Amino acid sequence: MTRVAPPPSPILDVAVAGAGPTGFVTALALRRALGPSLRIGVFDPGLARSGPADARASMIAADGRRLLQDIGGWPETAFPVSGLRITDSRLEDALRPTFLELDDAGRDEPFAHMVFDAELRARLRAAADDGEIPLRAEAIDGFHAGPGRLTLVLSSGENVSARLLVAADGARSLVRASARIATHAFAYDQTALVATLSHDGPHGGVAVQHFLPGGPFAMLPLDEGRSSLVWSERRETAATMAAADDAAFLAEVERRAGPDYGAIRLAGARGAFPLRFLLARSFVGTRVALVGDAGHVVHPLAGQGFNLALRDVAALARVVAEAARRGDDIGSDASLAPYERARRFEAASLGAATDGLYRLFSSSATRTLRDVGMGLVDRAPGLKARIVGAATGR
Structure with a gap:
């Protein structure tokens, strides 16, 4: 006790x-x-x-993991994340090309870990x-x-x-x-919808973040067959989704997640948090x-x-x-x-x-410019390595 x-x-x-x-x-x-x-x-x-x-889970970088291990606070159920894939598209786009991909290649520890809060x-x-x-x-x-x-x-x-x-x-x-x-x-005109999901398709340990007009939609890998959803959406749309039944909510999740995950189901409670x-x-x-x-x-x-x-x-x-x-x-x-x-x-x-x-990806007028920028980063190994280092605390 x-x-x-x-x-x-x-x-x-x-x-x-x-x-x-x-x-x-x-x-x-x-x-x-x-x-x-x-x-x-x-x-x-x-x-x-x-x-x-x-209902939330956190992606913890390598330096944070080391601190939690040192103080005896590291959960044994942490799930390794091997990489991050970023796309930028409209919801109706059939294809979502990857504009930036970060991974843990050449490193002796995972990119990050996912931990249930x-x-x-x-x-x-x-x-x-x-x-x-x-x-x-x-x-x-x-x-x-x-x-x-x-x-x-x-x-x-x-x-x-x-x-x-x-x-x-x-x-x-x-x-x-x-x-x-x-x-x-200040408050953003967005709410984060969060949930734990199970799905038929594999995630391969890769976190995926789709930048959509309503906000970033992230599927973060847990154990095989489960992911943590962090879906940032305009406040009005998010309120509708938060009030929707599970079937309607999951239908909208599947639209945004794309076909790679297969059938998606809820594996835990849903939550909604205003962003500021x-x-x-x-x-x-x-x-x-x-x-x-x-x-x-x-x-x-x-x-x-x-x-x-x-x-x-x-x-x-x-x-x-x-x-x-x-x-x-x-x-x-x-x-x-x-x-x-x-x-x-x-x-x-x-x-x-x-x-x-947030402001760059909220503007459809700057889509071509930001896609070119992400493409250049993806083709510059030195810059990518610095971004991975900053993101993971290594």
Whole structure:
């Protein structure tokens, strides 16, 4: 049985707000970097609740896989991805020529792995229990700074002190708001429809992404005969599809997937998630560091959202460990400054790139230009290798 216990001390080295995958990875990575003497607590009112099974799966790059393995959070059910194929077409087109193909040829590890989000959450929570990381089923309602620490006000009314507060509490982060860190944010006119599918045709371990006028339609390989669907569609059409019965939904999936998959069936729950963009103006505040969706939310067309979060965590753990080894205050502005420099530029760059791709592929007027561009990339081995490296964290 999962243990939910109070922190071991009223004065924590690190408090983590949020017990989703990013929050658990943060706590586990910091514990691994700083050792068992680290006084840490994870706070999230959701720890007291059990929600419905998550229909989503994540494609995790090689560097993220290594981090999850190092902290004991890698699910044994991960599925290797051997490559990525990108097409650009209209829905009615009979043929969908491949304009860009990336694979793991010449490498000693897969391109990436697919992991069910629900299984990743369960494995991370088990690792937190094994590591005796204290969990509190309470929200951090606010905080104020004092000499050398923050005083956190919990939803129970209790006060807890911490030298560093990590916001892993998502895109609507209460910690970010309390720290008065501004954001640049807007909603896309798209919703992501997600599901686990079974199909008669083989996927060969290759992730396929069709850029269609309504948005990118991705079939991401799981075990043989199953794929994870991430279908980004205009909001109005997506609402119709989300409300449709299974037969009508699958008929539209088959139209977009093409004949290679054969007959397609549902193999799990369906879900729908509105898409948005968010970038925090700063990734640090007074004794506060933002990780994951608290700092950035990008369009899922590149599948890099959670990989970006894992790179945040790796960078923060490294920065905090270095400060601790020097004997410095781990929550000071000087200690956190390298984290800001290391992570905000990449997040801003990736956010701009995915937003640019979304707008490029949403415009039928630029189709010929973008197809020529993808064709040139596909024929340039050096450039392709750099793109694979950036996508996989190698």
